Amino acid sequence: MVERIDTAQRMSKVVKHNGVAYLCGQVGEGATVTEQTKDCLSRVEALLVKAGSSPDRILQAIIWLSDMADFDEMNAVWDAWVPAGNAPARACGEARLARDTLKVEIIVTAAYGE
Known part of the structure; x- marks a missing residue:
């Protein structure tokens, strides 16, 4: 079964399937x-x-920065937020984001239930 949370015409904020939540x-x-x-x-x-x-149940995070020069600043916040011993698989790259004012976008996949 697929469950969608906060669904609009363009996208859902969360899609759940088989014990995995895609944000x-x-x-x-x-x-x-x-x-x-x-x-x-x-x-x-x-x-x-x-x-x-x-x-603490995040499986993977994909982080987009508008400028990789901001990598260390973003990581300082990220490292303080991720629960100790529960770092997910992660990728970080530079991308042109949807608005010029945006500096970071994070996409997360996590386990739920059990």
Whole structure:
């Protein structure tokens, strides 16, 4: 069975299937990479709760930065947020994001249930 959460015409914020929750890409508000990353991760966490999951159940994270020069600043926030001993598989790259003001986007896949 496939369950969709917060579904609109274009996309669902979460799609659950077979014990795995797929979150749509999350961006955050703020002027700096630190502010946007903190807000983004807050949104990720809220969606994980809706999916019946949590940050310690993240399987994979894909992070897009508008400028790889922001890698260390983003990682400082990420490292403080990820539960110790539960780092997911992760990729990070540079990409042109949907709006010029966006500096970071995070896409998460997590386990739920059990």
